Every structure is written in structure tokens, then in C-alpha cells.
Amino acid sequence: MSTRNESAVAAPAQMADAELSREVELFLYHDALLLDEWRLREWFALFTPDCEYLIPTTDRPDGDPEHDLFFVRDDWFLLSQRVDALVDGTAWTESPHSITKHMVNNVMAWLDPDGSVAIRANFVVYRSALSTVDVYPGSYRMRLLRGGPAGFEIQSRRCTLALAQLRPHGRVSVIL
Amino acid sequence: MPYVIDDRETPRFRVARSTMVDAAILEEERRNIFDKSWLFVGHESEIDNPHDFRTRNVGGRPIIFTRNADREVRVFVNSCPHRGMQIETRGEGHGRFLKCFYHGWSFNTSGDLVAIPGEDSYGENFDRHNLCLVRPAKVESYRGFVFLSWTNDIADLQTYLAGATDILDLFADQSELGMQIIGGSHLYSVQANWKLLSENSADGYHALTTHHRYLVMLKESGKDLSKVFAAGPAPFMGYDLGNGHAVIGGADGTGGGNSGLGRDLSGDGLLQQMKRRDRFAELYGADWANRMFSGRNLVIFPNLAVIDLIMGITLRTYYPVAPGYMEVSAWSLQPKDDDPELRRMRQENFLTFWGPAGLATPDDVEALQRCQRGFAAHDVAPWNDISRGMASERKIFTDELQMRVFWREWDRRMTGTEHAPETPQLGKRGRVGWPGQLSSTP
Numbered sequence A: 001m002s003t004r005n006e007s008a009v010a011a012p013a014q015m016a017d018a019e020l021s022r023e024v025e026l027f028l029y030h031d032a033l034l035l036d037e038w039r040l041r042e043w044f045a046l047f048t049p050d051c052e053y054l055i056p057t058t059d060r061p062d063g064d065p066e067h068d069l070f071f072v073r074d075d076w077f078l079l080s081q082r083v084d085a086l087v088d089g090t091a092w093t094e095s096p097h098s099i100t101k102h103m104v105n106n107v108m109a110w111l112d113p114d115g116s117v118a119i120r121a122n123f124v125v126y127r128s129a130l131s132t133v134d135v136y137p138g139s140y141r142m143r144l145l146r147g148g149p150a151g152f153e154i155q156s157r158r159c160t161l162a163l164a165q166l167r168p169h170g171r172v173s174v175i176l
Numbered sequence B: 001m002p003y004v005i006d007d008r009e010t011p012r013f014r015v016a017r018s019t020m021v022d023a024a025i026l027e028e029e030r031r032n033i034f035d036k037s038w039l040f041v042g043h044e045s046e047i048d049n050p051h052d053f054r055t056r057n058v059g060g061r062p063i064i065f066t067r068n069a070d071r072e073v074r075v076f077v078n079s080c081p082h083r084g085m086q087i088e089t090r091g092e093g094h095g096r097f098l099k100c101f102y103h104g105w106s107f108n109t110s111g112d113l114v115a116i117p118g119e120d121s122y123g124e125n126f127d128r129h130n131l132c133l134v135r136p137a138k139v140e141s142y143r144g145f146v147f148l149s150w151t152n153d154i155a156d157l158q159t160y161l162a163g164a165t166d167i168l169d170l171f172a173d174q175s176e177l178g179m180q181i182i183g184g185s186h187l188y189s190v191q192a193n194w195k196l197l198s199e200n201s202a203d204g205y206h207a208l209t210t211h212h213r214y215l216v217m218l219k220e221s222g223k224d225l226s227k228v229f230a231a232g233p234a235p236f237m238g239y240d241l242g243n244g245h246a247v248i249g250g251a252d253g254t255g256g257g258n259s260g261l262g263r264d265l266s267g268d269g270l271l272q273q274m275k276r277r278d279r280f281a282e283l284y285g286a287d288w289a290n291r292m293f294s295g296r297n298l299v300i301f302p303n304l305a306v307i308d309l310i311m312g313i314t315l316r317t318y319y320p321v322a323p324g325y326m327e328v329s330a331w332s333l334q335p336k337d338d339d340p341e342l343r344r345m346r347q348e349n350f351l352t353f354w355g356p357a358g359l360a361t362p363d364d365v366e367a368l369q370r371c372q373r374g375f376a377a378h379d380v381a382p383w384n385d386i387s388r389g390m391a392s393e394r395k396i397f398t399d400e401l402q403m404r405v406f407w408r409e410w411d412r413r414m415t416g417t418e419h420a421p422e423t424p425q426l427g428k429r430g431r432v433g434w435p436g437q438l439s440s441t442p
Ligand code: FES
Pocket: B080, B081, B082, B083, B084, B085, B100, B101, B102, B103, B104, B105
């Protein structure tokens, strides 16, 4: 697990950095494109080796993964396993792959003194399979590092659902 | 047409798929099963302090689960005695008073009506005591697990739980300070009939196929899976616990030394774990400690599953909103006194498998939903087959004894048909004398 827990990042007092926010926005569009095209290995390559991928429960959106129940608490290894199964078709719940659309907006970014980038953004993920459409609204908190072919790497990705319950969705089987 | 065909000759056990789709059957289930069973409310640790409360649905009715000033556990119908408003809609909270905002009536956590705006308009004979919060017919708890019954006409909780009490002991014994449900809930749903989750929660047969990706993850993490699936001296078996309750579980003989379905513990965590095991062996005997530190899937009739994968215990209850749709609520049960390293591993193992975004549960959800879709053809393809292991003497965990135990009780409640038990039922025995104890295994 990464030592830096995004839940501990306080809401920044200053306005977001306009130029940086625009840059990050394009990065998130790229991220969303890879997810929607199911190019998950390319997507996974955006992560640092000490990364974390977190989804708190609907009733503990500000939960601490050390003490509270979560939906997802992946480190690099677990995320790689999640991606592998989604790609090779053994994640039955996504076999065949559902149709998804990741919408990203309200992107704000701040440069931290250590050179890392803190971001906040909103998302809505649509997932359609068989006769159902599930909608997952929520917000991203991420910690990005400069580097990699895409310009940034993801060290921490916390996806907080703006849902009171996971009903009638029943699951989060795609990556948010 | 019968719902259950329990043919001991062939042998063959079949269940009518109509029971999964028929709305009239669901109405009968509400009357004959949910209104006549002990239903799980919550765990005492969820309301540690006086005036803590949780709200949830139990048996289709909204309830408030709280603790009064005298620390007594109280369960109330979450509906105002005045004109019915649901008083509390937050999932959890804390407060000395439960206040109905509609007309401002207030209740204390013992359920007494303590304040009414404009009480003088009710006349001299008005008695507040007639307007307390309504309680379920019965509320009892066993080792921290709180249940309610909507009818008075029922045996006491321990009698109802029968042999399941021993299995609950195997969970409750895991901490000398007590077990606790940690913060956060998995509130999800499955678009399938509720009985499919009673079946699935103790289905050892589907693990290798449905949970292929989870097992691949374990292998990639460096775990020796042959150790997990090795038939030890007392391998995982299925047991009928009476009254429709069943368990699959065992004593693997290693006492939890990284033998369970979780990623291996690190050196430090493993050391801690072994220390705990030895302490419990001292307290309860080596056999019991061995059994405690092995895994088990317990299903308490009709709708509670308590499952220990070793390092990750889930408590899960579910209720049908419609024949093809259930709401599921699940929590994580942990020892209060885990050190941080063990707790971290426990959290991680829990989430890796359990929950609507784990590496396992979503595939269960998918499987159940696809079964339900298949049942649309129940008129031309009317039967489920649940015969596995019926022909053998020893019922291992990949057999389907535990599902037949559920369905025989279900059929008894619904049609009055008495089915003789297929294996001896294990009543409460305490911490001794379990079949397959290391000391009694040939
Ligand atoms: S309905 Fe609660 S005070 Fe009137």
C-alpha cells in the first residue's frame, strides 16, 4: 500500500491551478478513453508500483482503509490481477465486456511542494449490459506524479461514489 | 406440482424453479417463513454506547436498533405511533431522543413517548404509555448476534439456532475482548431470488469455476494452493445443524497457518496469528482452536450467512423485495484486539474476496442473476437439481447437503411436508465432540 492516503488530503484552500488543471483534464480524458475501449493493460501502465486504487463504501465515503470497510482497496498486485481477469474474460461478470462510458468533468489540480499533483474531479460512469444500464456518479481524488509517456503517473486513485447504496447496481464490476 | 422432490431411492433431489419467480409464493414465504423465524438484526458492537442507533430493514419492516440509557439492546419499529412516519432515516447515528419531525413527538431510546407538542389538547384520560414505539414480538441475542421474531409463537433463540450456536461460538470465541463489526457496510442488491443466496453462501462446488480469477490471484501471490485444497485429517465437510441451518467447515490440522483462502500472512502477522491460536488452544483445547482457525460457511435459516475465509469474516443478510430482486447487506466482523499488521491483512483479504467490487462476489452476483434469467423458462425447464453427494455417506463441502437442508426446511414451512434428515443433525454440543476433531479422527 502507498504510504500516502488520499483521504488524508484536506480540501485545498487555494483555487486550482488553471494551466495544470487543463493538462490533467486531458490526461483524465486519455484515462477514460483507455477504460472505455477496454485497453486495460495500457491503462494499468499509468500506475506507479506503489499505487493504490480505492473505492470507499457508500455509507463511509470518507472512510479510512486501515479501519473501515471499503469496496476496493487494491495495491499494484491486486489491481494487476483485477485487470488481468477483466482482460482475459475470467471476470465472469464482465464477460462479455459491458459497454461503458466514463464522463469526466469539474477537474481541478494543484501542484504540491514535493512536485506531485493533487487532483479532484467528478465522474459519471455508464455501464450497459444485457437489458440494464447502471449509472455510477462520483468523484475522483488522485495523486499524480510527473512522468511516463502520458505525462503523468497515478500513485493514488480514490473513487468515491455519489450513491447512497449500491442498489440496484449490485456491484462495481468495471473500473471507475 | 410439488415444490421439492426428495427421492431417496435413486437418489435425486429436485426443486421447482417456479419457487424463484412466482409472486404468490413470495407472499407465502413472507407469512410462513420470514414472519415465523428468528431474523438477524445486527451485532451488539454496532451500538456500543447507550443511544447509538442503526436503522435497517428486517423481514421487510423498517426497524431502529439501539441501546437505551441502561445499556439494554432495544429494537423498535421505525414508524411513529402517531401517524406512521418513518422516524429515523439515517443509517446510523447517536442521540438520546428519537424525534419525529412531522408533528414533533419525541421518544427516548427505551421507546417511551417523552414529549408531545400541545399535549393538553388530548384530554385528561390521555396516556402516553399507549403510544410508545412498537417493538417486535421478541428480541434475543446469542453471543452478540441480535435477532428478532415478528411472532410470539416461536421457540427461544437458542433452541431455534440448534447446532448453529456452536458455529456462532467459533466466530465469537475469536477474541477475548469481543468481536466487532467495523465501520462501513456493503449495501447492494442481486437481481435474483433470495433463496439463491442461501444456496450460494455455502456452495463449495462453485469455487473452482466461478472464482477462478480469485484462485489465480492467490496462486500469483505465491500461495501454495495444494495446501488449501489438500484433504487434511479432517477436511471440509457439510453438516446439518437442525431447523434448516447448515455449515460447511472443518479443522484443517494446521490451525490456520496460512491454509485459508486468503493471501499468506507475512512473517509478523503469521506469528501473531499463531500466538492467538496457541492462546485459544490453551483456553478451549487444541481441537476447538484448530476448528476456529479453519474456515467455515454457515447459513442460518432463512437469510443469514456468516462466513470465515480465515482472515475475513463476513456477515450477510438479505431480503426479497420481489421474486427476482433481493437487497443484501453485509458487514465485516473482526476481533477487537487485532494488532495493526493482522488487521491490515484481514481487511485486505476480506475485500479481495468479499463485497460487490471484490474479486469474487461480483461473479456470484452475475451467476445468480443469470440463473434468474434462466428461470424465465421455468414452465418448459421446471427443475433445479441439487442431488450432489446424496448418494455418499460422507458429505464433503463440495456436495450439496447444505442446500438440501435449507430446502427441506423451506418445504416443511411452505407445504407442511416433513422430510427425514439425510444425515444425523448436530445439535448444540459445546466445544467438544465435534465429528472430525483431530483427536477423534482415525
Ligand atoms: S407522525 Fe410522528 S409526530 Fe405525527
